[in-house]
Amino acid sequence: MSSIINVLDETVINRIAAGEVVERPASVVKELLENAIDAKASHISIEIENGGKKLIRIRDDGIGMSNDDAFLALERHATSKLRTEKDLIGVPTLGFRGEALASIASVSRLRLVTKDDSESEGMEILVEGGTLKRADKLGVGRGSILEVRNLFFNAPVRAKYLKGKALESGYVHDLILRIALANTSIGFKYSEDGRVKIESGPVKSVLDRINSIFSRDVRENLISVDGSEGDMRVHGYVAKPPYARSTMRSILTFVNKRPVKDKLVNSALNRAFTGLMERGRYPLAVLFIDVAPEDVDVNVHPQKNEVRFLNPSKVADLINHSVTQALYDSPRNSPRSIQRFPEMFAGLAKTNTQEISSFPMEQAPNFLAPDFSSQLNKTVSSSTERDIVRPGTKAYSDLSVLGKIPGSFIVLHDDDEILFLDHHAAHERLVFDSLLRAQAGLEVVESQNLLIPKVITLTPVEAELLRANQEILSSSGIVYEEFGENDFVVKACPVWIRDSDAEDLIRDLVGTMLETGLKPKPEEMMTELFKTVACKASVKESTQMRNDEIIALLKALDENNSPRVCPHGRPLSFSLTFAEIKRRLGRNIL
Ligand SMILES: Nc1ncnc2c1ncn2[C@@H]1O[C@H](COP(=O)(O)OP(=O)(O)OP(=O)(O)O)[C@@H](O)[C@H]1O
Ligand SMILES: [Mg+2]
Structure with a gap:
């Protein structure tokens, strides 16, 4: 043989x-x-x-x-x-x-x-x-x-x-x-x-290392993250959303000090940035996940790049919550200051070991207005030109309204700068934040019945999606019922939606559901739906806004401490200093 x-x-x-x-x-x-x-x-x-x-x-x-x-x-x-x-x-x-x-x-x-x-x-x-x-x-x-x-x-x-x-x-x-x-x-x-x-x-510390290897603009725009739950801890730094990068290479994550590129870790981190960054952008993050050695298997990949957690959803939740909390933290937050965001992200902060100071409930996320130069002008390269767009840390309502540019922007100014505000994006931000708060049970969305309920006919797939998301939408003030096969009757919408826009809103929402329908997590779907509602609800023409409405908008942005980016991650405003304008016009500044 x-x-x-x-x-x-x-x-x-x-x-x-x-x-x-x-x-x-x-x-x-x-x-x-x-x-x-x-x-x-x-x-x-x-x-x-x-x-x-x-x-x-x-x-x-x-x-x-x-x-x-x-x-x-x-x-x-x-x-x-x-x-x-x-x-x-x-x-x-x-x-x-x-x-x-x-x-x-x-x-x-x-x-x-x-x-x-x-x-x-x-x-x-x-x-x-x-x-x-x-x-x-x-x-x-x-x-x-x-x-x-x-x-x-x-x-x-x-x-x-x-x-x-x-x-x-x-x-x-x-x-x-x-x-x-x-x-x-x-x-x-x-x-x-x-x-x-x-x-x-x-x-001595990760921050010292970051300081010795990263560029200054990144260093100065980091937010510290620190959260724990039992013997799990997530800590490190993330850059403010405007410092998002176009590749995943900016995500530096470690599990028990081992560098890993783990899908679960990445998606939990990315989820915390939803609504703060444009699609296709990735956060810049240096994040350490420490778990008890017996709760993680490092022997799953020949190059030891991936790990397997005993409790994957707990780890993902802690990452997501700790980063969300850090992002939604104190107004003009510096890398080290950690304050507690209220019940909206309840539970996540409960085991935070940092000292916690109280935070009024209405306060929503805020970031330093970013260095928008990259969005504004991709060809800007010299450092002086970059400097024209300065972080706007002033409150909007401290500026005077100079006027409205038809169809686009509100122009504000004070003694040293002129600022352009995208009122549509600003309004979107406010509506989005309010929907998030409503979802967390912190606020009730004011809803009103349509004068004439609107009947909408959908395809079977669309109908199925609308049925599946009925609960999220009804707590956001959008009330509809089934009305025969694949027909729905819309009965109420949030007050900021005009009756005549109700059908459009539902169709846009269904469009979003079709696009994101495969999202496994309800909260991801929710964020996408909220973006759609926020967009639909936002004023379209600055020219239609009365001055008192503009002032109310500015106040609301300041009071809510809203992040200065729209839910899709675009900046709400940018400013030019008069010094820069003079320089560009060839006038000497003394
Ligand atoms: N730079 C070093 N200094 C001292 N000892 C070393 C060094 N590099 C390797 N060794 C010794 O050689 C052994 C074999 O190294 P090798 O990298 O092949 O395996 P390992 O580190 O034990 O496991 P793995 O294959 O998972 O890396 C190590 O266990 C260690 O004892
Ligand atoms: Mg080795």
Whole structure:
């Protein structure tokens, strides 16, 4: 009888494992950095050449390895971090599989130099494509150097999948940022082709690290997040919504200090920003999620990027609530000040360990008016031009009304600036906030019966959606009933909707439901519906507004402490200083 099944030899097994662990230079850097951190390094330097494809060199001043262990480290399933299956629960180190070095060595030319305190001399080992080429003693200090050259030199198909130098360097840079944020007590130096990109010594806090690696405009517009529930804690910083980015790369999240890119974490975070950011934009966030080690499984992904929580919905709720609370916090909030938002987000604040000061119920979110330059003029580049759009921290009602620009804006001014307010967006904001408060039971939406109830015929799918969302809408003052197959009769609408707009409103709502109908969470649907109602309810023409109505609008915006963005994330206003206007007109300012 002939056998067709072979037991694979070690080199082949390593190559297969490398397929999972080593995807690109950044994944090599991640493994090597994690090893250096596990080895208790206090300074780590990382150098790459040609996006890491030519060379990755990492030096650390950690505990190093004995001469014998240096050989073992390169063998598969050789680890100093795990002994029994039991140790897999709540692994305290970043590595635990004992396969990273063996995998990397199988697809590159690897040089390891290491020495620990037990040895008088260190060991230098060269491995090519998994085969030992040379090993010698070498006089070095304590610590390790790992050099990885010509990644995938023996795996041409994989090499082909690597991107260009800029992109591969970008991945490495992003990764080092994450690791540096999660490990404040370690100093990092990172260079690409000899140019230093990140240099930050050991620091005391995440904020210190942020200060040493992020640009000033980001640093100055951070909001601190801190919430806990039982032994779960979510803490860190998010940038104000106008600092949203166009890619998810700005979301830096950590679970028990491990950088992760987790769908659950991201969507809980994004949900907190709904209504404050345009679609397709992503928050800038540095967020740490700490849970009891036994409540999270980190062993789900070969690159350890994803985790599995024992209690996913609890974690998601805590993230969402903590960030929402921070965003809806004190008026012109500075990174450190935390105040409690009232019952609207009740429950979420109950275990907050921060000192809590009271907050009047009517106060709704507020942010510093953002640097709108990016929305205003994508081509603005010089810093002086950027400065023209200053954060407007003044109350709207402190400004005088200069007039209305037909069909568009209200123009306000004081002694030093002129401000343009989008009254439609402003009104939308107010209605949206009021609907949110109503939903939370803090306010009752004033609703009025239509003089003549309106009958609307829908398609079966539309009818089904309208039925499904009846409860959300009725607590928002929109009352309708079924009236025969696929027909509905609209009986009441919020006072700010004109009777003649009732049918349009329902049709718009159904449109939104069709668009977002697959949202699994009712609150996501609710937010979308509220945006639609707010948009429909808003005044269309500034020219139709009387002066007293404009003044009432300004007052309401100030009193509600409304965020200075509409529910779709667009700014409500921007201002130009007179100094800037003079400068642009070539007048000297003394
Ligand atoms: N920079 C370093 N300093 C000291 N020891 C190291 C270093 N890098 C690796 N080691 C040792 O080599 C062993 C193997 O490393 P390797 O990365 O292959 O596996 P691991 O870290 O144990 O698990 P994982 O595969 O999950 O990363 C480690 O357990 C550790 O003992
Ligand atoms: Mg490791």
